[in-house]
Amino acid sequence: MDPILTLRGVSAAYDGTPALTGIDLDIPERQITAIIGPSGCGKSTLLRCMDGLLLEEPDTSVSGDIRLDGTDIRSLRREDLRRRVGLVFQTPTPFPFSIYRNLTYAPQYYGIRDKKALDALVRETLETVGLYDEVKDDLQKSARKLSGGQQQRLCIARALTARPEVLLLDEPCSALDVKSIQVIESLLLRLREQYTIVIVTHNLAQARRIADQVVFLNDGRLVETGDGPSFFAAPQQEEARAFLSGEFG
Ligand SMILES: Nc1ncnc2c1ncn2[C@@H]1O[C@H](COP(=O)(O)OP(=O)(O)O)[C@@H](O)[C@H]1O
Numbered sequence: 001m002d003p004i005l006t007l008r009g010v011s012a013a014y015d016g017t018p019a020l021t022g023i024d025l026d027i028p029e030r031q032i033t034a035i036i037g038p039s040g041c042g043k044s045t046l047l048r049c050m051d052g053l054l055l056e057e058p059d060t061s062v063s064g065d066i067r068l069d070g071t072d073i074r075s076l077r078r079e080d081l082r083r084r085v086g087l088v089f090q091t092p093t094p095f096p097f098s099i100y101r102n103l104t105y106a107p108q109y110y111g112i113r114d115k116k117a118l119d120a121l122v123r124e125t126l127e128t129v130g131l132y133d134e135v136k137d138d139l140q141k142s143a144r145k146l147s148g149g150q151q152q153r154l155c156i157a158r159a160l161t162a163r164p165e166v167l168l169l170d171e172p173c174s175a176l177d178v179k180s181i182q183v184i185e186s187l188l189l190r191l192r193e194q195y196t197i198v199i200v201t202h203n204l205a206q207a208r209r210i211a212d213q214v215v216f217l218n219d220g221r222l223v224e225t226g227d228g229p230s231f232f233a234a235p236q237q238e239e240a241r242a243f244l245s246g247e248f249g
């Protein structure tokens with residue numbers, strides 16, 4: 001399968017201090033790629049290279065080649081890149097508006113004005129994340145009144161309203177209880193049929209449950225990539241073996 005995102009020789013540094021070095025990575029379309037590794041190894045930095053956020057930050061340098069569907073992301077208009085690559089953060093971050101407004105914010109920004117079209121999009125994205133039945137009578141209620149797990153699903157729905165090609169998630173489950181984690185995991189497995197998903201997780205069991213591809217980083221380097229089952233059954237690199245056996249992390 002063709003990769004939708006490719007990184008070649010990507011390095012990143014904050015104020016001259018390297019955070020990533022020489023990353024070569026392909027993100028296959030319509031699969032779940034899980035990025036794992038010890039705290040501070042560069043997982044979030046790698047994710048923020050993929051959506052171009054890091055390219056815009058002052059005091060941060062990014063070098064190397066990053067392509068979305070073959071196009072250098074530096075040559076894409078920022079709004080287009082933002083629309084094509086969605087990002088969901090660790091802590092659910094609904095806007096302090098109603099549920100409805102959270103979901104119509106991006107589409108209106110991108111020019112959809114028709115009320116019926118907006119209503120349909122709200123319903124569709126809420127159904128996709130399995131939230132519609134839970135909130136259909138409360139669409140005008142503040143999104144901040146939802147439970148943590150509901151807020152995180154709303155944030156995923158909000159990312160989907162822009163109809164992205166790639167969905168990036170940075171430890172989306174770390175603030176959630178076990179039940180909400182299960183709901184999000186089955187949601188991601190369903191979304192994989194339509195979207196390319198890259199998830200950073202510190203939860204190895206989660207990576208084992210949902211990842212098609214695993215990327216193991218350590219100290220800013222990409223140590224090993226492999227398909228989920230083979231990586232977990234038989235990691236090739238000593239560092240990866242040590243990490244999986246809990247020797248560091
Ligand atoms: N905004 C920033 N400014 C300076 N250093 C940063 C910044 N963000 C991350 N770093 C540093 O870059 C390295 C990688 O961080 P990060 O990508 O957040 O790792 P991870 O997500 O794997 O925990 C760490 O050493 C971290 O301290």
Ligand SMILES: [Mg+2]
Nearest residue numbers: 043044045170
């Ligand atoms: Mg991080």
